[in-house]
Amino acid sequence: MANSVIQGLINIIDKPAIFIDLNYVIVAVNNAYRDTYQTPIELGKSTCFAISHKASKPCDQMGEACPMLECKKTNKPTSVVHIHDTHLGKQYCDIVMKPIFDENDVLMGFVEILDKIDFASVKAQKNKMLGQSDAFKALLNKVNRAAKTEISVLLQGETGTGKELVARALHDASRRKDKPFIVIECSGLPEQLFESELFGHEKGAFTGATSQKKGLVEIVEGGTLFFDEIGDVPLNMQVKLLRLIETQSFRAVGSLRQKRTDFRLVCASHKNLLEMVEKGEFRKDLYYRIATFPINLPSLQSRQADIALLAKFFLKHSEFKDKQFSEAALEKLAQYPYPGNIRELKSIVLQAAILADDDVIYDTDVPFENTAHLQHTAEIYADLAQPNYNEVFEVLSLEQTEKNYLAKAVEHFQGSTEELAHKLGVSSRTLYRKLTKYGLSLTK
Numbered sequence: 001m002a003n004s005v006i007q008g009l010i011n012i013i014d015k016p017a018i019f020i021d022l023n024y025v026i027v028a029v030n031n032a033y034r035d036t037y038q039t040p041i042e043l044g045k046s047t048c049f050a051i052s053h054k055a056s057k058p059c060d061q062m063g064e065a066c067p068m069l070e071c072k073k074t075n076k077p078t079s080v081v082h083i084h085d086t087h088l089g090k091q092y093c094d095i096v097m098k099p100i101f102d103e104n105d106v107l108m109g110f111v112e113i114l115d116k117i118d119f120a121s122v123k124a125q126k127n128k129m130l131g132q133s134d135a136f137k138a139l140l141n142k143v144n145r146a147a148k149t150e151i152s153v154l155l156q157g158e159t160g161t162g163k164e165l166v167a168r169a170l171h172d173a174s175r176r177k178d179k180p181f182i183v184i185e186c187s188g189l190p191e192q193l194f195e196s197e198l199f200g201h202e203k204g205a206f207t208g209a210t211s212q213k214k215g216l217v218e219i220v221e222g223g224t225l226f227f228d229e230i231g232d233v234p235l236n237m238q239v240k241l242l243r244l245i246e247t248q249s250f251r252a253v254g255s256l257r258q259k260r261t262d263f264r265l266v267c268a269s270h271k272n273l274l275e276m277v278e279k280g281e282f283r284k285d286l287y288y289r290i291a292t293f294p295i296n297l298p299s300l301q302s303r304q305a306d307i308a309l310l311a312k313f314f315l316k317h318s319e320f321k322d323k324q325f326s327e328a329a330l331e332k333l334a335q336y337p338y339p340g341n342i343r344e345l346k347s348i349v350l351q352a353a354i355l356a357d358d359d360v361i362y363d364t365d366v367p368f369e370n371t372a373h374l375q376h377t378a379e380i381y382a383d384l385a386q387p388n389y390n391e392v393f394e395v396l397s398l399e400q401t402e403k404n405y406l407a408k409a410v411e412h413f414q415g416s417t418e419e420l421a422h423k424l425g426v427s428s429r430t431l432y433r434k435l436t437k438y439g440l441s442l443t444k
């Protein structure tokens with residue numbers, strides 16, 4: 001295929017796009033791509049990595065996944081999230097790369113199309129999702145894809161992993177971004193209140209309904225409805241919710257009139273909804289309606305590369321913005337397992353800043369000691385160790401709880417003692433000591 005034909009094809013792509021040969025050299029480029037980067041592009045000379053990364057070597061030799069390698073291996077299109085050096089600074093881009101073959105099925109090169117991700121950042125920016133770890137990039141890829149569709153998304157993840165922030169990103173990156181984003185907090189809402197909040201009510205519909213009130217499903221019109229902790233919706237209400245989702249219509253409490261509404265649905269839960277379905281605590285039909293596209297949010301512990309970045313960000317946006325972390329403090333922060341995830345990191349950063357007497361925050365200011373976090377983890381997960389938690393709650397000593405928790409951990413954990421120690425956020429020596437003390441062992 002002549003280069004002029006390839007150039008013509010690249011020109012009609014509405015996103016930044018290039019055609020590269022097998023040696024990473026840019027053969028054709030559209031204006032949207034040229035406008036994205038500072039470095040001028042010389043066709044037949046400039047390489048994709050020099051333009052997008054200002055690098056002297058391809059991404060795979062710089063520690064990043066290279067979509068071209070994956071394409072060559074599989075002969076299929078592939079996608080990856082990369083951080084590019086654009087004229088606006090470092091920016092997240094969702095890259096799709098497609099291999100192109102000639103009429104004899106010989107690989108000619110690759111088309112690369114970029115989708116800039118505006119809701120995430122590698123630099124401290126308020127109201128943006130921050131991170132740089134591989135787990136974070138994989139999350140961005142899914143969120144960016146889902147945002148462009150109308151599909152119902154279920155966000156699952158431990159508390160404090162950023163489910164609400166992701167729900168907002170899904171809205172902000174969608175075609176509904178100029179319409180309302182409404183959060184419905186499902187925990188602890190009595191059934192009647194839940195129904196009248198959601199669907200609204202007529203005047204006199206129940207005692208205390210002194211005037212007519214619009215429901216959130218009506219106020220949201222055209223926007224995104226985010227049900228936080230959907231697992232806490234009582235079974236009776238689940239039926240009504242299912243009807244709302246299936247018909248996109250509702251009736252206010254005390255009204256006979258059916259009204260239509262239009263919204264995109266995003267739900268979140270820290271509970272395992274499939275397990276709840278098995279136990280009969282959550283409707284199966286509702287589960288499959290809300291979980292068309294499930295996204296699991298990684299725990300902070302599996303995002304080690306983000307801990308220092310997030311810690312500096314929280315400090316910078318606090319009243320202690322003139323303080324700085326010492327290297328030792330950052331190292332200590334990286335060792336903690338964070339059962340409360342990003343929310344817990346935020347609070348630990350503030351505690352450390354308050355405790356620091358100086359403008360430098362030292363490791364001694366970081367408010368946890370070497371083994372205290374194991375106890376903390378045990379405290380938080382005490383319910384795991386007590387199967388009858390819902391029926392009889394018995395207060396156990398922290399030591400007993402730690403023993404129960406470790407017994408469960410060694411029973412279920414599939415890896416080595418070193419890996420378990422890493423997951424628990426303690427040294428292998430500490431874990432060995434504790435296992436010996438409780439007469440436990442990983443070897444089955």
Ligand SMILES: Nc1ncnc2c1ncn2[C@@H]1O[C@H](COP(=O)(O)OP(=O)(O)OP(=O)(O)O)[C@@H](O)[C@H]1O
Nearest residue numbers: 128129130158159160161162163164165270342343
């Ligand atoms: N990637 C991120 N970058 C910056 N801040 C983040 C990020 N993810 C989460 N946060 C911050 O961490 C805190 C907890 O996030 P969020 O409330 O979204 O978590 P959650 O999973 O919804 O928690 P819960 O399950 O307890 O409701 C918030 O202050 C949020 O702004």
